[in-house]
Amino acid sequence: MSKSYERLAALNKSHVWHPFTQMKDYNNEDPLIIERGEGVRLYDVQGRAYYDGFSSVWLNVHGHHVPELNQAISNQLELVAHSTLLGMANIPSIELAEQLVNISPHGLNKVFYSDSGATGVEIAIKMAFQYWHNKEGRNKKSFITMGQAYHGDTIGAVSVGAIPLYHEVFRPMLFQSHVIPYPYAYRHEGGAEGAKEATITALRSLLEAQADEIAALIVEPIVQGASGIVVMPEGCLREMADLCRKHDVLFIADEVATGFGRTGEMFACDLENVTPDLMVVGKGLTGGYLPVAATLATDEIYSAFYADYREQKTFFHGHSYTGNPLGCAVALASLKLFKENNLLEGVRSKAVLTANKLAALKDRPHVGEIRQKGLMIGIELVRDKGSRESYEWEERIGVRTSQKARELGMLTRPLGNVIVFIPPLASTEAELGEMTDILAASIIQVTEG
C-alpha cells in the first residue's frame, strides 16, 4: 500500500462522515479512494480500474472525463463561475431552460432551478401546496405517495418517502402523507395485473373520499428506484395520471432517477404519454458532472403565482446556487451529446443486448427476478426461488455480492437484496458485455459458491 493511500485512508477515517453508511463497519475496512475517471471506468489512488456499474449512484451519462463536457465547463469558467438568479439572470440557465422545455412532456413550460433531487422535490411539494392556496384558498394540503417511495432526504421529501428503514425514525417530525401501494408484481399474489389493480383501486377510493383535501400525488414514474428498481405494470402510470386529473389533484413526476434517457425515453413519463403538472429532474441532468436540479411546471401552475405583489402570491423559495452557470453549461453540453450520439436509440438497443446477456442468469437457483427498463436493472436475489423467500437482511447478500463485483472490477451498490446495474448510457456493447459478465460471476460466486 502506497504512502499516500495510507495517509488519505487515515484522514478519511478521522474526518469524513459518509452518507447512508454505518461508519463503524466502514472504518473497519480499507476505503476505496477514487482518484480519476476515464470513460466508463474509475481509477483508485492505487491505480486499479473499476467499471462504474451504477453510474456513480445513477448520475453518469456519457462517462467520465468527457472532452466536450470538460470544455463546456472551462469555457463558462472564462466568463463567470456563478451569479445569482434572485432578481437577475445568466446565459446558461436561460438556454438550458429553453432546452428542458423542448424535450419535456408537452405543457411543462416553466423551469425552477435548484441543486439536488431533494430540493427539486421540496420545490414541487411547496409549489403544489401554494398553488391551491393561491388559487382558491382551498383546504388542499395533503399528499399521496406510494409504498416504498424515495424522493430524497430533506424533511419534506422524507415526508413523502415510504422506506421504513430510512424514514421511520423521523416520523414524529414529518407531515403525514397518504400511502397507496406501489405495484410490485413479483411479490403480489395476483402478479402484474393484480398489483396494478390494487394500486388503481386504492388510488380511486382515496380520491373519491378525500380529493378535496389532497394537493398532489407524487410518483417515481415507471421505475421505483431506491425500493429495488421495481418496474410498474404497463398502463398503470397513465391510469394514475388520469384519475388525478379527473379528481383535481396535481400529478408530480419525480424523474430524478428515471430522467435523461435511463429508461430508453428521455423521460419515463414519455413511455405512457403522461404530462405531469410538475416534474422534478436532477441526477443525469448535467451528465453526472455538477449538482443542478430543476422543477418544471405547467403554465397553469405558474399563472396561479403570477399576480400583483401585494396579493402575496409570490413563491418565496430559492437556494444560493440556483441556476449555477457552470452546471447549466455542462447540462447544455450533455444534451447536445444526447443528440450528436443518438444516445436514446443507443440505450434502446443496448437494453436489448443487456437483457439477452442477463437472461442466462434467470435459471440460477437464487435469482428471483431480473427487472429492467432501458438501462435501469435490478436483480432480486432470494433464498428460495420456489417460495420467493427472501434472504435475511443480516446475511447482507446484496452487500457481499457488490463486494465480490468490486473485487472482479466493477463498482455498484445494492438495495437490500437487489443488485443494481445502472451503467453509464454511453457504455459500449463490449463494455456492457464485460460488466454483465462480472455481474453474473459475482452473483453466482456469492449465492452458490
Ligand SMILES: *Cc1c(COP(=O)(O)O)cnc(C)c1O
Ligand atoms: C436520488 C433521488 C432523489 C434525490 O436526489 P438527490 O440529488 O440525492 O437529493 C429524489 N428522487 C429520486 C427518485 C431519486 O432517485
